[in-house]
Amino acid sequence: MVFSSMTFLVFFLPLCTGAYFLCGNRGWRNFVLLAFSLLFYAWGEPKNVLLIIAAAFAAYLGGLGMCRFPKAKKPIFAVTVVLLTANLAVFKYLGFLAREAEKLTGIDFGLHEIVLPIGISFYTFQILSYVIDLYRGEIALQKNPLKLLLYVSLFPQLIAGPIVRYKTVEIELSRRSESLSAAASGWRRFTVGLAKKVIVANKVAQVAEVIYSSSSGVGALAYWLAALAYTMQIYYDFSGYSDMAIGLGRIFGFSFPENFDYPYVSRSITEFWRRWHISLSRWFRDYIYIPLGGSRTTRLKWLRNLLVVWGLTGLWHGADWNFIIWGLYFAVLLAAEKLCGRFLSRLPGLFGWLYTFAAVNVSWVIFNITDLRRLAKVLASMFVYRPTDFTALVMADSSVANAALYLPLALVLAFPVVRELKKRVRVPEAALNLCCLLLMALSLAAIVSSSFDPFIYFRF
Amino acid sequence: MHKGNNWVNALFLGCIWLFLTACLARAAFFPKEISSEENRYANRLSRPTAASLLDGSFQDGVEDALSDQALFSGRARSAVNLVSSRVRDGLLSGLYSSQRDRYIRLCDTVSIFGGDYLVYDTRRLEDMRPQLDKKAAAINSFAAAHPQIPVYVYYIEKDTDINFETGEKAGAREYLTGALNLPDSHKAALEINSFEDYARLFYRTDHHWNYKGSYRGYLDVLELLGGGNALTPAGQVTLDKRLSGSKAIESGGKGVRSEEFTAYRFDFPPMTVAVNGVPAGDYGAQEEYFAGGGPEELTYGGFYGADYGEIVFDTGSGGENLLILGESHDNAILKLLASGFGRTFAVDLRYYQAQTGKEFDAWDYIQSNGIDKALLIGSIGFYLSDEITLD
Structure with a gap:
């Protein structure tokens, strides 16, 4: 189930919030939240709900073992981490490895059919944060397995983040307060996220789709336009989802960390990664990069650390070569920035922004196109000028004309215009709520109209 | 927190919750049957089964149903x-x-x-061949099984039969008619050989033939069936209402893309009409529309008559009885054809069983109704459809 579906909005959400707020005490509220979280996951993945329960239970047992048997803490920790990582590896990477091995050896390993369970990368990283922090002594053991399962399966952040670490919600799992103002603010945040997804992201996506699916007449300008459209799509899609997650968390009394901070205003790639998918960058920084030695080591080791972390970041996003290339591309850019830091800082801000924005646009092209030959062709076409027959492009799918109208809007709103406006103008809560209702109505209209499915042979 | 804000927020959250719950209640307890904006049945919630839950079809069904049933979803x-x-x-x-x-x-x-x-796009013959072979075989066995009555086939070409950019034809008509074991005099077609042909004979926004196309089809069919006195138009009327046809709806431009609706006026001889065995005053609403009335929303089917499993026209003339197996294209010429026969039986096999409660048994139908001639008429959809079987 996804937040932008009618099933979530019309079926799941009213029932879940209704049942939750009807319950008086914390225990029952947690139980309702757990039951609905499992239903949320099972709706799309009926069988894989057992996998998430098993993963949470493994972490629970691992944690219990580490605390009960301090002498065996390290091996228990290692076994638990290996188990959880293996679970992710099997479902996410085994098919990819088998496919690659098949290319080399010609042997069919019969592993093409492994279906990736939704959200496995997110919930595995969350569970790992519990196990690692417990091992480090930064958090207390969670003795109640249901509470741990609630943390792992909590539906607002279950399938697309932000990656909420256990220590962030450790206290809130037992003691949190819900309020009308928090719920209203949470709902407003949810609505903004929903609108970002269904009004902006889904529309600009069409521009990229039409251009990438055109077989001829597409030149450099069109490919840059497609890259820009996809850059906007992925931002509004992902940050919209994070907004929805944070908003939903707020409704139920949780404070989830921010995941995006206007990443496209960045003037360097280093800054970009401080603003983009913040919870993932911090996870890798705290659990991989720093334990490897971070940047306070020899230049060679630092370079190794960078390559390892960004190789893994790429792999985390998907099991394909383009994701690895995408990760390493950022490793190279970050290394270059570090090495040429002084030079870059002397350049005008606009240049920094232009370089960063262009580099990020290119990165999303690598991210988007899994077929390496096609990727190479598209990248080459972006840098070798060839004219574009825009008329033919529009004629191939005229809906692109409407969709393109959303691009300027997307570009403007990718900058902190609204945030600055809110700082300067105090808007009464009633007006905010009214705007939110309007935005909700528009979003619902966009969702139901996307299922427009006329049938012409119907009793005229 | 200001107390006033609490009220504002309570009202805000309450409104949203009530609206979403009302959408759910509507879908669960008071579902609508028709999605009128899309001319189709509205999806409704169904009962889950273990299999449908596991394969996800139940969940997909819920999403479709909620999209259709949510309050104001159509609007x-x-x-x-x-x-x-x-x-x-x-x-x-x-x-x-x-x-x-x-x-x-x-x-x-x-x-x-x-x-x-x-x-519409031009269809590719390679994709259609298997279905056309099947249909040709079915028509051949139908004709062989009923040697006592002549069987006629009329094929209506349209935009799917020709690429207007290149002028290249799909060739489905030639392929089908070439595979039929019928005398050449029993096969005819409305041929579309250029965009100009199409523009003259078909609507701009609907997939049916217009008044000129259907009248031309009527004359062709009449000649195919052995001649007879054709009804000539008593006049030509352009209605006040505009047509925003099936293709306008399909492309999401209902009301935006529309056209003038013109029709010939005929002096039909008196005839009785029965729809699915039940006497009906008339078929279609031509006279009502000519008089300035008729249903508010103008459609091809609303004007000429809708698709039904069985429509029987009886002029009481004691002339020959005609069986028409067709689809919505024939709606515009049913009354015209019926004018020249004793009784005319128009059967649409897509709806026959569902609406009459009987399976269509061709042999029995022909015997019991004293059919003298059988006509198969339709566009490519008719000759490709799995629903239209002659077994």
């Missing part, structure tokens, strides 16, 4: 489509007129050609 769709069609037409009006001889795609199935004609 929301119409509004979104209206706005986006207007915006698109506004942006691309120059392109529509400068690229009149090129297809401009509006949605997966519909393009604009010739400035303002909504057209």
Whole structure:
């Protein structure tokens, strides 16, 4: 189930919030939240709900073992981490490895059919944060397995983040307060996220789709336009989802960390990664990069650390070569920035922004196109000028004309215009709520109209 | 927190919760049957089974049902489509007129050609061959099983049979008629050999033939069936209401893309009409529309008559009895054809069993109704459809 579906909005959400707020005490509220979280996951993945329960239970047992048997803490920790990582590896990477091995050896390993369970990368990283922090002594053991399962399966952040670490919600799992103002603010945040997804992201996506699916007449300008459209799509899609997650968390009394901070205003790639998918960058920084030695080591080791972390970041996003290339591309850019830091800082801000924005646009092209030959062709076409027959492009799918109208809007709103406006103008809560209702109505209209499915042979 | 804000927030959250719950209640307890904006049955919630839950079809069904049943969903769709069609037409009006001889795609199935004609893609013969072979075999065995009555086939070519950009024809008609073991005099077609042919004989926004096309079809069919006195138009009327046809709906431009609706007026001889065995006053609403009335929303089927499993016309003349196996294209000429026969039985096999409660048994039907001639009439959809079997 996804937040932008009618099933979530019309079926799941009213029932879940209704049942939750009807319950008086914390225990029952947690139980309702757990039951609905499992239903949320099972709706799309009926069988894989057992996998998430098993993963949470493994972490629970691992944690219990580490605390009960301090002498065996390290091996228990290692076994638990290996188990959880293996679970992710099997479902996410085994098919990819088998496919690659098949290319080399010609042997069919019969592993093409492994279906990736939704959200496995997110919930595995969350569970790992519990196990690692417990091992480090930064958090207390969670003795109640249901509470741990609630943390792992909590539906607002279950399938697309932000990656909420256990220590962030450790206290809130037992003691949190819900309020009308928090719920209203949470709902407003949810609505903004929903609108970002269904009004902006889904529309600009069409521009990229039409251009990438055109077989001829597409030149450099069109490919840059497609890259820009996809850059906007992925931002509004992902940050919209994070907004929805944070908003939903707020409704139920949780404070989830921010995941995006206007990443496209960045003037360097280093800054970009401080603003983009913040919870993932911090996870890798705290659990991989720093334990490897971070940047306070020899230049060679630092370079190794960078390559390892960004190789893994790429792999985390998907099991394909383009994701690895995408990760390493950022490793190279970050290394270059570090090495040429002084030079870059002397350049005008606009240049920094232009370089960063262009580099990020290119990165999303690598991210988007899994077929390496096609990727190479598209990248080459972006840098070798060839004219574009825009008329033919529009004629191939005229809906692109409407969709393109959303691009300027997307570009403007990718900058902190609204945030600055809110700082300067105090808007009464009633007006905010009214705007939110309007935005909700528009979003619902966009969702139901996307299922427009006329049938012409119907009793005229 | 200010107390006033608490009230504001409570009202805000309450409104949203009540609205979403009302949508759910509507879907669960008071579902609508028809999605009128899309001319189809509305999806409704179904009971889950273990299998449908595990394979996800139940969940997909819930999403479809909630999309259709949510309060104001129909109006929301119409509004979104209206706005986006207007915006698109506004942006691309120059392109529509400068690229009149090129297809401009509006949605997966519909393009604009010739400035303002909504057209379908040309079908590929390779894709159609298996179905055409099946249908030709079925028609051949139908004719062989009923040697006592002559069987006639009329094929209506349309936009799916020709690429207007290249002038290349799909060849489905030639392929089908070539495979039929019928005398040449028993086969005929409305041929479309250019965009000009199409534009003259078909609607701009609907997939049916217009008054000129259907009248031409009527004359062709009459000649095919052995001649007879054709009814001539007593006049030509352009209605006040405009037609926003099936392709306008399909491309999301209902109400935005529309056209004038003109029809010939005929002096039909008196005849009784029975629909699915029940006497009906008339078929279609031609006279009502000519008199300035008729249903508010003008459609091809609303004007000429809708699709039914069985429609029987009886002029009481004691003339020959005609069986017509067809689809919606024949709606426009049923009364015309019926005027020249004793009794005319129009059967639409897509609906026959569901609406009459009987299986269509061709032999029994022909015997019990004293059928003298059988006509199969339709466009490519008719000859490809699995629902239209003659077994």
